[in-house]
Amino acid sequence: MTIKMQPIGFIKNNRTEIEDDNWGEVISEIELTPEIITESLAGIEDFSHLEIIFYMDQVALEKAIAQHRHPRNNTKLPKLGTFAQRHKNRPNTIGLTTVNLIERKERIIYVKGLDAIDGTPVLDIKPVMIEFLPKGKIVQPDWTKEIMKSYW
Amino acid sequence: MTIKMQPIGFIKNNRTEIEDDNWGEVISEIELTPEIITESLAGIEDFSHLEIIFYMDQVALEKAIAQHRHPRNNTKLPKLGTFAQRHKNRPNTIGLTTVNLIERKERIIYVKGLDAIDGTPVLDIKPVMIEFLPKGKIVQPDWTKEIMKSYW
Numbered sequence: 188m189t190i191k192m193q194p195i196g197f198i199k200n201n202r203t204e205i206e207d208d209n210w211g212e213v214i215s216e217i218e219l220t221p222e223i224i225t226e227s228l229a230g231i232e233d234f235s236h237l238e239i240i241f242y243m244d245q246v247a248l249e250k251a252i253a254q255h256r257h258p259r260n261n262t263k264l265p266k267l268g269t270f271a272q273r274h275k276n277r278p279n280t281i282g283l284t285t286v287n288l289i290e291r292k293e294r295i296i297y298v299k300g301l302d303a304i305d306g307t308p309v310l311d312i313k314p315v316m317i318e319f320l321p322k323g324k325i326v327q328p329d330w331t332k333e334i335m336k337s338y339w
Numbered sequence: 340m341t342i343k344m345q346p347i348g349f350i351k352n353n354r355t356e357i358e359d360d361n362w363g364e365v366i367s368e369i370e371l372t373p374e375i376i377t378e379s380l381a382g383i384e385d386f387s388h389l390e391i392i393f394y395m396d397q398v399a400l401e402k403a404i405a406q407h408r409h410p411r412n413n414t415k416l417p418k419l420g421t422f423a424q425r426h427k428n429r430p431n432t433i434g435l436t437t438v439n440l441i442e443r444k445e446r447i448i449y450v451k452g453l454d455a456i457d458g459t460p461v462l463d464i465k466p467v468m469i470e471f472l473p474k475g476k477i478v479q480p481d482w483t484k485e486i487m488k489s490y491w
Contacts, residue, residue: 188460190344190394192431195405195422211474219405223430227405230423235478237422240392240433242342253347253371253379270347270389270464271382273471278375279344281392281463283435285473300474308340311433312422316479318487319425320472321437322363322452326387327468335470 194308195223198241202304205245205275207259210302211339215286217309219294232291236315239301242308243280250276264330282307285315300339346460347375350393354456357397357427359411362454363491367438369461371446384443388467391453394460395432402428416482434459437467452491 200215217239219225231237253269254276269277286298296312352367369391371377383389405421406428421429438450448464 188346190346190396190460190462192342192344192433194340194342195430223405224407226407227420227422229407229420230417230480231420233478233480234423235476236473238435240435244342253375255376255378255381265382268379268381268383270379271386271466273465273468277463278347279462281344283390283392283463283465285471287474308342310342310431311429311435313425313435314423314479314483315473315477316425316483316487317477318483318490319437321388321467322439322491324387325467325469325472326385327466328382328385331466331468331470335468338470339474 192310194220194242195311196220196309198301198303198305198307198309200305205304208337211300213301214289215298215301217296217298225294228291228294228296231288231296231314234288234314236285237288237298238283238285238313238315239298239309240311241282241303242310243275243282244308245304246275246280251278251280253278258330258334264333344462346372346394347463348372348461350453350455350457350459350461352457357456360489363452365453366441367450367453369448369450377446380443380448383440383448383466386440386466388437389440389450390435390437390465390467391450391461392463393434393455394462395427395434396460397456398427398432403430403432405430410482410486416485
């Protein structure tokens with residue numbers, strides 16, 4: 188089964204290198220592709236946050252697989268499966284990040300804190316609703332703190 | 340630009356009809372496809388919540404477009420763009436839901452609150468980390484309350 192998708196927009200920002208950290212202050216713009224009607228963004232400005240689903244097209248094909256590895260190759264951390272991590276080297280190389288919406292101007296939205304490099308295709312944009320946030324107490328293992336300490 | 344993806348798993352549950360409401364108590368299992376190694380789930384059991392990215396393959400092609408419509412065709416609600424809604428009729432028909440992880444058994448995970456029907460292909464699974472939750476106060480328009488009142 189092969190699933191086919193088309194980008195609905197592209198990301199523009201000043202990050203051209205694939206780097207692990209300091210994404211919090213990055214401002215990105217996402218412009219719709221010509222096939223997408225402008226009205227598909229109508230009302231988006233009433234939301235403070237969006238989920239951006241993007242396609243990490245710069246990940247090498249041979250790395251886009253399900254793996255079992257130390258996060259960031261740090262052997263002090265436990266060996267973990269791809270689906271227990273948010274690492275980019277994964278099947279389908281889908282990225283997903285919740286960002287702050289700064290402004291919409293016609294066919295462009297400006298967002299803050301999107302951890303994707305310049306030129307990345309966007310697959311979908313969804314508004315954040317409180318009703319879709321995690322239900323109940325969130326538990327996560329200690330190794331995530333090490334990974335996340337300089338990320339934003 | 341055409342992006343190609345393969346399912347990494349499939350959803351099994353007792354919901355066979357596409358319905359709008361009462362998804363909160365639904366238990367689903369997601370079994371990995373044969374191409375995906377079992378170890379790709381290693382460590383996932385240390386997380387309480389997961390983000391499931393799935394492909395809504397039952398949406399008719401002619402509906403998988405960017406639109407401008409009343410949510411749930413309710414003309415009392417404002418006319419809104421596709422990307423200001425979480426409706427299934429959207430380009431690429433990607434679904435995204437945060438679920439509670441109940442249990443992992445080898446190549447299967449059991450989750451609660453996944454709003455996808457039986458047989459739906461899964462594209463990715465990501466662990467929820469507090470550091471990836473929305474930053475700052477969440478604002479959303481009033482019409483979302485009407486939509487969400489019986490959803491879970």
